[in-house]
Amino acid sequence: DAGVTQSPTHLIKTRGQQVTLRCSPKSGHDTVSWYQQALGQGPQFIFQYYEEEERQRGNFPDRFSGHQFPNYSSELNVNALLLGDSALYLCASSLVGRGEQFFGPGTRLTVL
């Protein structure tokens, strides 16, 4: 089991563009959470998906949206990119209702 995988590793975009990040959960996990980690900060919760629905959302604008597929993989979409969206985006998987989450290596997004 490769654990949680994320693609791409790095991404460079310009302001106003849109981006899609992808995540495959650890085998057997059904819940995917996304976090944003700015430089020097702890991860901040964006949202969580279970049964292909957004179950909980953090304090992020609607420009951030997501999707979960029947195979439990997930996408994070960010529209109208701002310079402040530059960060490491982490995906974590877990079993529903469990606090223990397993993290992927992250996608480093740079917005110019």
Place this chain on the structure above:
Amino acid sequence: AQRVTQPEKLLSVFKGAPVELKCNYSYSGSPELFWYVQYSRQRLQLLLRHISRESIKGFTADLNKGETSFHLKKPFAQEEDSAMYYCALSTAGGTSYGKLTFGQGTILTVHP
């Protein structure tokens, strides 16, 4: 709303010395507390959780509900313990679905 505070951004000790990384939290319900660690160029990984009450790599942490603390301790630090440590709180249960709230992190450096 829940909050996690790690008062020390940097902590330096010498090899063989005891180490304590502080974590305080605020949450009105019954939280699950975790310590995550990130070694250089590696992904975020779970170190331990308060429910399991186990010792991992010589580290222990006790949940003190009276002081709302979950400090991480190790009696004899090793150079390989040098890493970034995050304290995290989960509000799993009810409608919360396991969102993790992280502290800002503490960089531990163990000198030879």
